Amino acid sequence: MKISLLTIGVVVFLPFLCVLGNAQIHFSVMSYNVENLFDTVNDPLMEDDEFTPAGNRFWTKSRYYRKLQYVAQVIQAAGEWTGVALVGLCEVENDSVVEHLLRRTPLYKEDYQYCMTHGCDKRGINVALLYQRDQFRMLGMEELHVPTAVRERPTRNILHVWGEVLSSDTLDVFVCHLPSRYGGELASRKRRKEAVGVLRKCTDSLFFFRKSPKILIMGDFNDTPQDETLEQELQASPFHEDNLLEENRLYNLFYEASGSHKYQGEWNQLDHILVNGALLQEKQSFYVKEGSAHVFAPSFLLKPDKTWRGIRPFRTYYGFKYEGGYSDHLPLRVTFICKGVKW
Template identity: 60%
Template structure:
């Protein structure tokens, strides 16, 4: 009897959703921490992640890592897996093919596209998408245009464009900005250059599509309040209170920028638990972010953000006791060089959108 009542409830719920003509569209961004295969690429510095390397990266550990990543994506979807998943720190096509065909994700019929950049370690960014929710039209990758290190190598920015069920075009950017290796301030100019490159790409979309639906996600290695994000990329807390943005926080072109090209950072000024997606030396930081154009933040539009839906996905299985700094920390694959068999040093983030048919 209870089973019959439960089934009846869900049928009624689905009929209500259908009658309103709305479809859920979940987006997820996740730095998966060194998703390498076990094969040596002579063109990259991947020696650590080989069976003979100092991390002893075996086929068994690689297979376990694939299952862990699949588990997180599946769990983050709750009722169904996310429509879009941006991934950071994936090595190559072989890794993604195995992720999508040798784990439970094979039942979700994801397709993918990824960068093939010149990062010294060989890591890239990728986008997984479900074809029944996102009609892929094309993709490109853009190297970061550095101003002080002309031959510096880092992850390219992935640009994917397509259509959603409303018929709206959606431009997606998946990013992994240069790291803080060598010091936060010393490396900061490199992230400035990455932000300038990304801002230029957004402006180019606007030049072709005056009401752009832009979705940006990834690991920025900076917080929402840092200069690269708040000033150069020009991404402000959602909802934007533009009149309250001081002149000192604007770049020259902002005063003339059309409202449709303003960017809203869904993870700025948010009070969450935990208080960030990454923990370093006992401090949480919101390095992972989802940023949208103002058209996607308009709740009257056919495709729009569900207010308050952006959050860090932090179920208990993704956390472990922090014995060094107290509290909890992400349950990682490696803690230093010690193999933990966990998931990642980052927590994933998600946001929901509604598509009105």
């Protein structure tokens, strides 16, 4: 009996397709406030003078490039063997900074692409999303403008990006950096609630218009899980295995975390990753891996806290004193499972 090469090829290739169709891969997500990642160039339209060589922080090129290398080191360390598919960054100044991060550090090997906001924050602070094209196909993006009163300082826009993951699910990603607590938590609360209102309006529209939306929200909210912005305005619930999950409800994966930022000796969870209920169900082709959400805190990101005892983040600046560290925040990391790979 004669067997053609075509027949052999089909016999060999079909099992490969079956394996690929049933494959499960890890898809990692990271959220990181990198603490004032500015370049050294003075932008006359922004209040960035302190982050220049002549400014009161003496922000030199050597300090800037050291900072870039450190941020890249954290991203690579968090990625372990497979790399981080999506990285949400807070406190990045402009496109040049992100380009330098991706092209002048070891991250150039990862082939990241990015998108970012270009808002009207007076200091020039923006948010960005890094993504690996072999794991996330970006389909579109928009900036959600947060309105402010006439005499208020403009705040940062919210970044909304949507794209396709390997299972062909569409994932809507939001990167946020809500207004700070400058002037006191109570006095500044209204501004954060206004920003969350813009975010909530957009997520509600996704729940209404999309058949089965998958929503991921991350960033620095400058509020704890129990504060009004998260618990009441966003109605972000804690996630437990025995929860009766609702697809059109948000869940805070870091509701019970021990803290990502330390202020006056107290750890607070100001950074968050939220998902809707559809991303917590194992029956889905794309969902959160159980037990994978954690504050990423390797020893090199920490140092002894001589003032308040214990440990604290190894910062770039402690007040106006240059420490030469990484950031005043610790990053967050979550792993998703992607089933039935179709690309």
